[in-house]
Amino acid sequence: MTLNNGYPTTTxxxxxxxxxxxxxTKLFCGCxxxxxxxxxxxxxxxxxxxxGALPVMxxxxxxxxxxxxxxxxxxxxxxxxxxxxxxxxPDSPKGYxxxxxxxxxxxxxxxxxxxxxxxxxxxxxxxxxxxxxxDAGKSMHDEAAGRSDTRIDLNRCGTPLLEIVxxxxxxxxxxxxxxxxxxxxxxxxxxxxxxxxxxxxLRVDANVNxxxxxxxxxxxxxxxxxxxxxxxxxxxxxxxxxxxxxxDLWEETGKTxxxxxxxxxxxxxxAGTTFxxxxxxxxxxxxxxxxxxxxxxxxxxxxxxxxxxxxxxxPGALRTRLESQxxxxxxxxxxxxxxxxxxxxxxxxxxxxxxDGKRTSAWIQQDVMRTMKDRGIGIGDFPVAAGLLxxxxxxxxxGELDTxxxxxxxxxxxxxxxxxxxxxxxxxxxxVDGGELESLCKELLAANPQVAEDFNAGKQQAVGSLxxxxxxxxxxxxxxxxxxxxxxxxxxxxxxx
Amino acid sequence: MLDSALEILRLQSAxxxxxxxxxxxxxxxxxxxxxxxxxxxxxxxxxxxxxxxVVDAKRAAGGKLGSLAGVPVAVKDVLxxxxxxTTCSSKMLKDFRPPYDAGVVExxxxxxxxxxxxxxxxxxxxxxSTESSAFGVTRNPWDTTRxxxxxxxxxxxxxxxxxxxxxxxxxxxxxxxxxxxxCGVTGLKPTYGRVSRYGLIAFASSLDQVGPIxxxxxxxxxxxxxxxxxxxxxxTSLNIDISHYTDVLSSSDLRGLKIGIxxxxxxxxxxxxxxxxxxxxxxxxxxxxxxxxxEIDLPHTDYWVPTxxxxxxxxxxxxLSRYDGAHYGHRSTDSSNSDKLGxxxxxYCRSRAEGFGDEVKRRIMVGTYALSEGYADQYYSQxxxxxxxxxxxxxxxxxxxxxxxxxxxxxPAFPLGSKIDDPIQMYLCDLFTVGANLAGVPAISLPAGVxxxxxxxxxxxxxxxxxxxxxxxAGAAFQTATDHHKRRPK
Numbered sequence: 001m002t003l004n005n006g007y008p009t010t011t012x013x014x015x016x017x018x019x020x021x022x023x024x025t026k027l028f029c030g031c032x033x034x035x036x037x038x039x040x041x042x043x044x045x046x047x048x049x050x051x052g053a054l055p056v057m058x059x060x061x062x063x064x065x066x067x068x069x070x071x072x073x074x075x076x077x078x079x080x081x082x083x084x085x086x087x088x089x090p091d092s093p094k095g096y097x098x099x100x101x102x103x104x105x106x107x108x109x110x111x112x113x114x115x116x117x118x119x120x121x122x123x124x125x126x127x128x129x130x131x132x133x134x135d136a137g138k139s140m141h142d143e144a145a146g147r148s149d150t151r152i153d154l155n156r157c158g159t160p161l162l163e164i165v166x167x168x169x170x171x172x173x174x175x176x177x178x179x180x181x182x183x184x185x186x187x188x189x190x191x192x193x194x195x196x197x198x199x200x201x202l203r204v205d206a207n208v209n210x211x212x213x214x215x216x217x218x219x220x221x222x223x224x225x226x227x228x229x230x231x232x233x234x235x236x237x238x239x240x241x242x243x244x245x246x247x248d249l250w251e252e253t254g255k256t257x258x259x260x261x262x263x264x265x266x267x268x269x270x271a272g273t274t275f276x277x278x279x280x281x282x283x284x285x286x287x288x289x290x291x292x293x294x295x296x297x298x299x300x301x302x303x304x305x306x307x308x309x310x311x312x313x314x315p316g317a318l319r320t321r322l323e324s325q326x327x328x329x330x331x332x333x334x335x336x337x338x339x340x341x342x343x344x345x346x347x348x349x350x351x352x353x354x355x356d357g358k359r360t361s362a363w364i365q366q367d368v369m370r371t372m373k374d375r376g377i378g379i380g381d382f383p384v385a386a387g388l389l390x391x392x393x394x395x396x397x398x399g400e401l402d403t404x405x406x407x408x409x410x411x412x413x414x415x416x417x418x419x420x421x422x423x424x425x426x427x428x429x430x431x432v433d434g435g436e437l438e439s440l441c442k443e444l445l446a447a448n449p450q451v452a453e454d455f456n457a458g459k460q461q462a463v464g465s466l467x468x469x470x471x472x473x474x475x476x477x478x479x480x481x482x483x484x485x486x487x488x489x490x491x492x493x494x495x496x497x
Numbered sequence: 498m499l500d501s502a503l504e505i506l507r508l509q510s511a512x513x514x515x516x517x518x519x520x521x522x523x524x525x526x527x528x529x530x531x532x533x534x535x536x537x538x539x540x541x542x543x544x545x546x547x548x549x550x551v552v553d554a555k556r557a558a559g560g561k562l563g564s565l566a567g568v569p570v571a572v573k574d575v576l577x578x579x580x581x582x583t584t585c586s587s588k589m590l591k592d593f594r595p596p597y598d599a600g601v602v603e604x605x606x607x608x609x610x611x612x613x614x615x616x617x618x619x620x621x622x623x624x625x626s627t628e629s630s631a632f633g634v635t636r637n638p639w640d641t642t643r644x645x646x647x648x649x650x651x652x653x654x655x656x657x658x659x660x661x662x663x664x665x666x667x668x669x670x671x672x673x674x675x676x677x678x679x680c681g682v683t684g685l686k687p688t689y690g691r692v693s694r695y696g697l698i699a700f701a702s703s704l705d706q707v708g709p710i711x712x713x714x715x716x717x718x719x720x721x722x723x724x725x726x727x728x729x730x731x732x733t734s735l736n737i738d739i740s741h742y743t744d745v746l747s748s749s750d751l752r753g754l755k756i757g758i759x760x761x762x763x764x765x766x767x768x769x770x771x772x773x774x775x776x777x778x779x780x781x782x783x784x785x786x787x788x789x790x791x792e793i794d795l796p797h798t799d800y801w802v803p804t805x806x807x808x809x810x811x812x813x814x815x816x817l818s819r820y821d822g823a824h825y826g827h828r829s830t831d832s833s834n835s836d837k838l839g840x841x842x843x844x845y846c847r848s849r850a851e852g853f854g855d856e857v858k859r860r861i862m863v864g865t866y867a868l869s870e871g872y873a874d875q876y877y878s879q880x881x882x883x884x885x886x887x888x889x890x891x892x893x894x895x896x897x898x899x900x901x902x903x904x905x906x907x908x909p910a911f912p913l914g915s916k917i918d919d920p921i922q923m924y925l926c927d928l929f930t931v932g933a934n935l936a937g938v939p940a941i942s943l944p945a946g947v948x949x950x951x952x953x954x955x956x957x958x959x960x961x962x963x964x965x966x967x968x969x970x971a972g973a974a975f976q977t978a979t980d981h982h983k984r985r986p987k
Contacts (some may be wrong), residue, residue, distance in 0.1 A: 045597055049819050052577040052696040054731050084815050088845060095818025287868035289877060292703035292812055294732050
């Protein structure tokens, strides 16, 4: 890539993603992890670090971490342990954070993403490690009216986080976004995390710098870490901003990675800029050491194998299978897979009953998902079972029902929770037999001689105006059949003329 | 005398005394001893008498009584109690009222013990003399010009002073055994993980263990029985059935038992003759009651103290981080701002400077240094490696012998103030005791005589992991054969 008409430049991006694990209780105590409770109501002596209180491992967090690691092709070591990371921070009650230092629970994985620069190819992005740690509390700064109060909510203290650290393998903001999307998909697909960025259950730090090729010599700009971004859009924009800023700054000052250590910047979404947070990142000394309150955790191979077996199909494999098995497009397969396991199962059942994967995919993406969105419900609460939707679509595929009537039927089923038959009869839909259709068409052609003229003049679309009239006279008339009959009659009469 | 828990239990069941009468006597004795001994940081007469009254009522109603029903018990002030302050004898926590009981305190209450108060200690359990308490020194009942040992100095002195029959101490590097030795009482450090650390305010988490102090082995066994066992709230707690500690106490015959005597370590500089003699005499006693005595060596004994004084301060520096005046502990009222650091860091610094005493600060500094980048490999990681070697020594020794016999302390109780300004001399008080903590094995201190000036001298027995029964069995036999534990201060 060439920037500012200047030297060829490679962007180097590594992401650190904090994923909040979907456990009912915190990492080391029984407090609830539910989001949004009144401040300091989900706390106990353990997560508050009371003198004398001791942490006790939540095994569910270990299980989810193993699943997460397997989902990103990490190896799970036979033993993992806990370390203390020491630093004074107002919303960290113990004065240290329980984390993992040299033996993280997941190591050395990768994530394959579609290459944003070339849809026919994929990119394999390395993952260095993923480690478990407890979250800190939340400081709320109230600086209104000249005050400088800080209020601290410790509900979040001790919530389990999995920090997934990538290799600096991404080369564009689009790749970073694709990486995050794929990561989020796998985590939500496996029920590891909600990945709700608004609620902070997925948080991203991006490490960015440039490698500038000056006449064959590679010059690296100082690394910048942009902290705590709360949307994928923000990550993309911040990276784009940094690419420009770092290039300009290099042109202006000539400073390289050798002249300046890593700095930390924040992202101002409103202004669309990053801003300096810590001028000179001192190499912080966290004084890690093994937490003597927690024993190392053995992870027997049987446990890893069992977790592996329980994962089922991962999104990538699922997409490929849906495409080939149901003949749907990659885009449609992607949409369905993105909706998560429940909707995938719904689709598969409906498609196998209807015998028409494409139609089923279209209906689910349009009618079903719109209804879910309107009602704010998940597929689990959708009132029409997959088999019933499949049955309805089978009739559409077989020509028994036209699309518009089928929509009415589905709407009726959604409202009343009835079967297809019940909805059809409630709506007074009957199939129209051939003779009835013939006389209807004959009648319409007689009343609209202009249509025949236009048709004979080569305007085949002229019959279109009659289809609406046919529906008015008999709502059960299938538009496709009406069209075919009209054209046949017109061709016959033209042939006879 | 109300100096035996077993006797107190007998008196009550025989109807010769009520729990309230016994608690009252203990409280009176405490009150009388406080001005001279100062073993307690907190005593609450009303609460204690009320607890005793509950026991009496229960007994009158024919209810099932716990194993320590109506026995007055003192608890070291490092263990959380929800109805009493828990200060660690520090200005830092002088106002701390925990909202919960430590696991051991729960068990004492469940056993119907009457908790009379909290005992004085070296600040945050760091020290060997109880001189670093923010609540003043505790004095040795045998000679009030001398220290009672530490850090469970109050816990040992309150038993030695005859105020309560049982007390709970904690032992990180010898803090039960060393004061027990210096106060002429019996103290047991259980296997690491045998007794719950939940609610024990941590000094060095991988070494700390709670244990009983009493005059004699049967009382120690009784208390251990009440406090030992698995606690799901402590991840290092051992989920293994507890033994019947009180079943092994009537023996006076140790035939078949092989005891290794740690002679090499006794011949070090600074070990007084009285200590050496008491150990050799004890070996004779054990032989006379059937045990086989062999000489044995733990090769890395020289590294015990240095290893301990890297690991313990490292963990302490971390465990004590939370006391910054914002989260927990004393908060400085000095609000003058330091331009350089900003208000938050200034507040942390001032609060910690005011709240902690010298010894605690010294260890936080040592530990911070030992864990810091560039030094962790040299000190902390190295200490962990040596710790493994020390454990290996114990394993090798216990493949040859059943118990290890040696001294507890290099000297009897020393005069107040004599070592307080010389930390290295103070640390050497732990010469014989820290090995058991580093290896996690149980060890007991037993009175074994007096020196020329009448000060108690003790011996230590150490056993393999979870072999508390063996310690109690041999200790009881020793006390059956000797009268050292029956001697009382004047």
